[in-house]
Structure formats: structure tokens, C-alpha cells
Amino acid sequence: MPIFTLNINGRVWELESSGQAPLLDVLRDAAQLTGTKYGCGEGLCGACTVLVAGKPVKSCLMAISEVGEQPVETIEGLATARGLHPLQEAFLSHAAFQCGYCTPGMIMASKALLADIPNPTAQQIEERLEGHICRCGTYPRIVEAVQTAARATRAESSGNGGPRRG
Ligand code: FES
Ligand code: FES
Structure with a gap:
């Protein structure tokens, strides 16, 4: 399977996946960032929302091949050493x-x-x-x-x- 390079929460990740895999699956399974939730898988519930280039995206509907160099932000990226967001x-x-x-x-x-x-x-x-x-x-x-x-x-x-x- 191809390797995709993603910028997630300010860190570069090399993740193996088919290009058609939803970003949601890659986040949860390959990157083990399970804070992003699977609800409907059809773009109807919003549980899987992450930010891509600062905009909210339903990650169950976005293929990993569509992400490119756009930064991805998940719930795991919000808290800092100083505390919660x-x-x-x-x-x-x-x-x-x-x-x-x-x-x-x-x-x-x-x-x-x-x-x-x-x-x-x-x-x-x-x-x-x-x-x-x-x-x-x-x-x-x-x-x-x-x-x-x-x-x-x-x-x-x-x-x-x-x-x-x-
Ligand atoms: S899982 Fe429901 S909108 Fe993505
Ligand atoms: S679905 Fe339970 S808190 Fe919103």
C-alpha cells in the first residue's frame, strides 16, 4: 500500500493506506488518534469532524488522497503543556x-x-x-x-x- 505523508496536529506522520481510505479511518486506525469518532460514516452526524487547513471537514467523507499538504487538526491537538483549550x-x-x-x-x-x-x-x-x-x-x-x-x-x-x- 502507498505511504501518505500527513501533517497532523503539527507533526509529520508517514501512514500506510489505500488512497481511497477515509481520513477518519486513517486517523483512528493508522495514527491511533481515536478522539475523532465514527458515527454514521455518511456525513450526517458530525462526530468525525476535524479541521483541514483550518476548516471543519467530515473526515468520514474525505479520502486520504485528498488531504495533500493541508494541515489536519484533531481533538488531540488542542491541549498544550499549559492546559486545556x-x-x-x-x-x-x-x-x-x-x-x-x-x-x-x-x-x-x-x-x-x-x-x-x-x-x-x-x-x-x-x-x-x-x-x-x-x-x-x-x-x-x-x-x-x-x-x-x-x-x-x-x-x-x-x-x-x-x-x-x-
Ligand atoms: S461519521 Fe457521521 S458525519 Fe462522519
Ligand atoms: S451524543 Fe452524548 S453528549 Fe452528545
Whole structure:
């Protein structure tokens, strides 16, 4: 099988795979980055969302051969030696999950959202997370968590908080 060179979470990986394999399978099986979840496998649930070149992508629908040199970011790449990412902190403090299966996809999509819209309204969050299914029904707490993370990120950016993370 061919070897693909991927940039995942800032690290270069040499991964053996068929070119048609979904990025999701390569992340979970070859790279052992199992934080990204398999839900429907058909682009309908959002559990498999990662960032490719900073944009949310349903990794069950993207073949590894389509990734090329674009950087891939998964939930494993968010925390640093300084601590959790503000979104992770906020999801914890708001208990914005129950089983947690949808959470990595929700957080990665929210990271892209905050990069585009630093101060999103509840409606903007709901619109951007449409297509992300939470079977535990924690949607209201997810919206609150994203708004809390947005405030924390803005405070960090303006120098009123701790060091900015990823
Ligand atoms: S597993 Fe990819 S969208 Fe459901
Ligand atoms: S927390 Fe269980 S699916 Fe969202």
C-alpha cells in the first residue's frame, strides 16, 4: 500500500493506506488518534469532524488522497503543556456533554467558528453546529460553553487572560 505523508496536529506522520481510505479511518486506525469518532460514516452526524487547513471537514467523507499538504487538526491537538483549550475548559465547566461521543466534533467545529466569528450569537452557534447530532440532547449547554470559550479567548487575546492557546 502507498505511504501518505500527513501533517497532523503539527507533526509529520508517514501512514500506510489505500488512497481511497477515509481520513477518519486513517486517523483512528493508522495514527491511533481515536478522539475523532465514527458515527454514521455518511456525513450526517458530525462526530468525525476535524479541521483541514483550518476548516471543519467530515473526515468520514474525505479520502486520504485528498488531504495533500493541508494541515489536519484533531481533538488531540488542542491541549498544550499549559492546559486545556478554552473550548475544552468551557465544555467541562458547563457539563456540555453526557456520553461525550459528539464532543470532539462539536469542539473542532466550534474552534473553526470562533476563528471566523470571535463573538458569536447563540443563533450563529446553532447555525454553524447544525448537522452535529447530540443524542444526549445537550445542545443548550453546548451553546453556552461556546459563548464562554469565546469570552475566554477574547480575554486572552486582549491580554486580560492567560497565554493564548492553539
Ligand atoms: S461519521 Fe462522519 S458525519 Fe457521521
Ligand atoms: S453528549 Fe452524548 S451524543 Fe452528545
